[in-house]
Amino acid sequence: MKITANSAATANGVAGPLSRVFAPVQPQLDEVDRRISAQTAAFDPAIEGYVAYAIGGGGKRLRPLVALLSGGATGTLASGHIDLAIIVELIHLATLVHDDIMDEAERRRSQPTVNARWGNSLSVLLGDVLFAHALNLSTDFDDTHISRTIARTATEVCSGEMIQTQRRFDLQLSRDEYFRIIGMKTGSLFACAAELGAVISGAPDVVVRRLRSFGAKIGTAYQIYDDCLDIAGTESETGKTLGTDLRKGKLTLPVLTLLESASVFDRERCCALVLEGKLAEVTMLLKNSPADGALGASIDTAAELIRTAQAELAPLAANGCVDSLFALGEALHEMLEQLRS
Amino acid sequence: MKITANSAATANGVAGPLSRVFAPVQPQLDEVDRRISAQTAAFDPAIEGYVAYAIGGGGKRLRPLVALLSGGATGTLASGHIDLAIIVELIHLATLVHDDIMDEAERRRSQPTVNARWGNSLSVLLGDVLFAHALNLSTDFDDTHISRTIARTATEVCSGEMIQTQRRFDLQLSRDEYFRIIGMKTGSLFACAAELGAVISGAPDVVVRRLRSFGAKIGTAYQIYDDCLDIAGTESETGKTLGTDLRKGKLTLPVLTLLESASVFDRERCCALVLEGKLAEVTMLLKNSPADGALGASIDTAAELIRTAQAELAPLAANGCVDSLFALGEALHEMLEQLRS
Numbered sequence: 001m002k003i004t005a006n007s008a009a010t011a012n013g014v015a016g017p018l019s020r021v022f023a024p025v026q027p028q029l030d031e032v033d034r035r036i037s038a039q040t041a042a043f044d045p046a047i048e049g050y051v052a053y054a055i056g057g058g059g060k061r062l063r064p065l066v067a068l069l070s071g072g073a074t075g076t077l078a079s080g081h082i083d084l085a086i087i088v089e090l091i092h093l094a095t096l097v098h099d100d101i102m103d104e105a106e107r108r109r110s111q112p113t114v115n116a117r118w119g120n121s122l123s124v125l126l127g128d129v130l131f132a133h134a135l136n137l138s139t140d141f142d143d144t145h146i147s148r149t150i151a152r153t154a155t156e157v158c159s160g161e162m163i164q165t166q167r168r169f170d171l172q173l174s175r176d177e178y179f180r181i182i183g184m185k186t187g188s189l190f191a192c193a194a195e196l197g198a199v200i201s202g203a204p205d206v207v208v209r210r211l212r213s214f215g216a217k218i219g220t221a222y223q224i225y226d227d228c229l230d231i232a233g234t235e236s237e238t239g240k241t242l243g244t245d246l247r248k249g250k251l252t253l254p255v256l257t258l259l260e261s262a263s264v265f266d267r268e269r270c271c272a273l274v275l276e277g278k279l280a281e282v283t284m285l286l287k288n289s290p291a292d293g294a295l296g297a298s299i300d301t302a303a304e305l306i307r308t309a310q311a312e313l314a315p316l317a318a319n320g321c322v323d324s325l326f327a328l329g330e331a332l333h334e335m336l337e338q339l340r341s
Numbered sequence: 342m343k344i345t346a347n348s349a350a351t352a353n354g355v356a357g358p359l360s361r362v363f364a365p366v367q368p369q370l371d372e373v374d375r376r377i378s379a380q381t382a383a384f385d386p387a388i389e390g391y392v393a394y395a396i397g398g399g400g401k402r403l404r405p406l407v408a409l410l411s412g413g414a415t416g417t418l419a420s421g422h423i424d425l426a427i428i429v430e431l432i433h434l435a436t437l438v439h440d441d442i443m444d445e446a447e448r449r450r451s452q453p454t455v456n457a458r459w460g461n462s463l464s465v466l467l468g469d470v471l472f473a474h475a476l477n478l479s480t481d482f483d484d485t486h487i488s489r490t491i492a493r494t495a496t497e498v499c500s501g502e503m504i505q506t507q508r509r510f511d512l513q514l515s516r517d518e519y520f521r522i523i524g525m526k527t528g529s530l531f532a533c534a535a536e537l538g539a540v541i542s543g544a545p546d547v548v549v550r551r552l553r554s555f556g557a558k559i560g561t562a563y564q565i566y567d568d569c570l571d572i573a574g575t576e577s578e579t580g581k582t583l584g585t586d587l588r589k590g591k592l593t594l595p596v597l598t599l600l601e602s603a604s605v606f607d608r609e610r611c612c613a614l615v616l617e618g619k620l621a622e623v624t625m626l627l628k629n630s631p632a633d634g635a636l637g638a639s640i641d642t643a644a645e646l647i648r649t650a651q652a653e654l655a656p657l658a659a660n661g662c663v664d665s666l667f668a669l670g671e672a673l674h675e676m677l678e679q680l681r682s
Contacts, residue, residue: 101465121442121443132492138492139488147488154473158473159385
């Protein structure tokens with residue numbers, strides 16, 4: 001498979017294992033990239049430059065990938081799939097701009113974040129215009145079911161982010177609540193991409209439901225990967241500020257697992273370290289606690305989710321896109337294993 | 342006309358002159374108020390309380406008023422008009438939550454702002470969920486023209502806010518640019534409310550265009566009123582933090598007029614006061630500069646806009662709602678005159 005130097009698949013250092021799953025839809029993904037760049041023209045000239053900066057950073061385009069692969073897995077790719085792919089990525093980019101404000105993150109994709117460059121006020125509004133524009137594009141679908149699903153998903157993503165923010169530094173957060181939060185903030189947009197990819201292909205309801213479920217599970221597993229990366233990754237490889245979850249009181253799966261598995265005495269010490277945001281100490285505990293550590297246990301959980309996601313694909317007639325959806329799970333698994341140390 | 346103590350028309354102190362225009366659509370506005378309160382149930386229980394706080398502050402419900410009066414001016418009010426009224430108000434409320442973050446405002450409608458109460462992070466997300474929910478509701482219209490117009494308007498409102506933020510402390514801002522900004526951030530949502538009110542009533546295109554133009558003009562005049570209020574109002578009467586425009590470098594019509602009319606020497610002094618946010622000194626200059634002052638001149642400009650808005654109504658067959666749209670202009674005029682000193 002040929003991946004050009006500038007293609008989405010290689011724009012980000014961590015995308016190595018992912019790159020092989022892009023092949024069946026590479027021309028369409030290139031088109032998505034071109035059309036995302038062209039979206040700047042839809043904005044007022046006074047703000048075009050900011051929009052270009054926010055959407056121009058590359059990124060892995062995972063949500064567009066899932067939308068396109070799901071479309072190709074269940075039918076023939078059409079212009080509606082490209083539109084869907086653009087919309088889900090714009091929603092994602094809008095949430096990133098707002099996330100970086102909340103995390104006070106300095107770098108994303110090896111560039112200064114929008115808030116680091118132009119301050120919080122402008123970032124709030126830039127996130128808003130990207131978000132509004134995405135929902136604007138979604139109303140171009142004549143099938144109102146599609147625009148409704150996108151709008152509902154946008155509400156769910158924002159609600160998930162909000163609950164997460166509300167529960168920061170809350171050591172009572174349960175594992176179930178964590179899964180509900182990441183299911184809303186990340187799983188739902190992957191689920192929407194996969195579901196509507198199949199809807200646009202005219203797939204029967206039973207297949208649409210399977211793909212939706214695949215998207216929700218793979219998206220959730222990806223969020224666990226991202227949460228583990230924030231602890232176990234390196235900034236030079238990921239190009240973004242790491243350790244922000246702990247600093248900002250976001251309790252992610254590795255930390256929850258650590259707290260669960262600790263003895264009463266250790267738990268108190270762990271809680272204190274977590275609340276004080278002692279990144280180095282917590283990371284060491286995550287890697288070294290019994291039974292391969294809380295980090296390893298989280299990786300196992302994500303791997304199991306990937307397996308259940310892949311199982312949803314079993315009844316589909318095999319083609320290149322179905323294979324790639326399966327391979328997306330494998331790639332994510334590989335990325336997770338690389339974090340184990 | 343009977344206005345109950347808790348009705349939207351009297352919820353805000355400055356709404357005195359406005360209250361008389363609510364009569365023809367009071368039952369529908371009460372329904373809008375009830376349904377806006379009921380929207381909290383559409384959110385996850387974990388965030389319902391925040392949503393209730395953000396939408397429960399009352400407010401003048403001007404945009405719903407315009408949507409309903411426009412609908413009644415051109416046909417019979419139906420459930421679609423209520424839906425429209427709720428959506429435009431929710432978009433407005435979402436922008437207020439984000440505005441208050443940027444203005445670092447402490448009080449709105451005599452209550453602590455969302456950011457003052459729960460911080461900026463939660464406020465960013467609360468604005469997002471309200472915004473997403475409004476666009477979500479808009480996709481329930483079967484007529485995609487309606488949801489498209491609403492989504493396009495949302496993008497325009499956010500773009501206007503963004504250009505305004507970008508041009509803060511920019512003493513080169515021209516009067517034309519000011520009008521373009523307030524036309525986008527405020528005029529467009531009033532225009533959308535008036536236009537779609539008529540669309541839902543099945544009005545012919547020529548009438549829809551007239552109502553859209555009425556909305557754009559009355560909305561722009563209302564923004565000029567709000568900008569003058571920020572300088573000439575009192576916090577006890579308005580229930581919100583005043584003087585924020587100047588403190589935050591937002592150059593509004595009275596300030597632009599002052600700078601335009603100042604001699605070269607005075608202009609330098611004015612610019613310095615504006616950039617330093619010297620509220621008391623600038624307010625004195627605004628009221629006392631030659632020819633009745635820059636504040637008076639701004640009030641004249643808004644009054645002229647109101648007259649051109651009212652002229653759009655002339656060809657409409659008279660009924661109670663047409664009369665009230667006209668009276669809305671009169672009430673706004675009266676509110677403006679009260680700021681003259």
